[in-house]
Amino acid sequence: MESRKPPEYILELSADRSNVRDVVKGVLHTIFFHRYFTPVHPQTHDVLDLTLPYVSEDDIDTLVESKSTALVRALDTASTQLSPQYNPKPGRGTIVVQFLERKRRKAGWFGAKGEEETVWETWIIEVTLTNASSEWEASRNRRMMEVSLQKAAMSIVTVVNRETAHIPPITTNETNPFPHQILVNPKNDGWGQKLGIF
Template identity: 40%
Template sequence: MDPPPVFTLALLSDSSHLPDLLRGILHTIFFHRFFSSFRPFTRDLLDITLPSFNDPALDTVIESRLRTLEGDTAPPQVAVCFYEKKARKASWFAKEEKVCWEQWVINITLVAPRTEAERAHARRQIEDQLQATILKIIAVASAEKNHVPPITTNDANPFPYTIALLPKGETWGTRMGIF
């Protein structure tokens, strides 16, 4: 079995904007990979309008991950993994297994501006990076569709997912046992 595609994104942030930026990027990823019916809306972040939708279960997961960032240094990566439920062959115990079909890895770089001029420059850089990241998500989600499994269930969300904050020295591949 081929490993799932991994799409890497860059996030530049200062500590005050990090939760909002991560929330915006995560919602954008899910907006393009959440295959259920929902009412879309937009969120404004810095000077950029981002796509979003209301899903209480997803919001709870995202907010619980973001709460772990409070008072802490940022993890070097945040990873989102989408799974397909497949029937397990020749198994006595579990009838189905989760197989990863796509990963998104967000590499975080924190900046710490000290002066007002540095803060203004950092904000411009953060906005530019956010815009480039959002455009990359849209381009990848639009172009990379061949690996998306068929929807075979009537569940509200046919594909389970995980959102992981990865500590320094750990990668998404090692956490999953791939590398």
């Protein structure tokens, strides 16, 4: 049986230093709102001029907050000095959300059984940090930021409504059947296709 590569979706965002954390958090919460398969109380959060869904679960909120902060720190470090542990391009960063499926591992040579986690969906968020030296540039950057955030939110909604065949069956009674992880500036292994929805 041939193993298929899980789908990867790329979102591009641009944000200025003062809004980058809120923009990234807004996109992460939007992804989790649509891919967190437990009952949530629907809530919203305003980011710039957009109202986005918000997952009010403590573990998700803490994870999103810590990873958004880590990305901001990485962007700050990359813009002041090039460091091999961060993305080599100043003012650019990547945050990756992966949803995992737990599978029972068959007994091997030594009879060891257990579980393994495999990725069934990946979201790659590429963030470009903008700056402005004039009022006109700041205004232009704000419009670009709003457009990129709106496009990302609409792309997420389009994908989650259209792409459902790859979602594994829920085979557990656990609160959250699919573990997840967020990576900040991981090594690029040739991420998937850019979302060309619009």
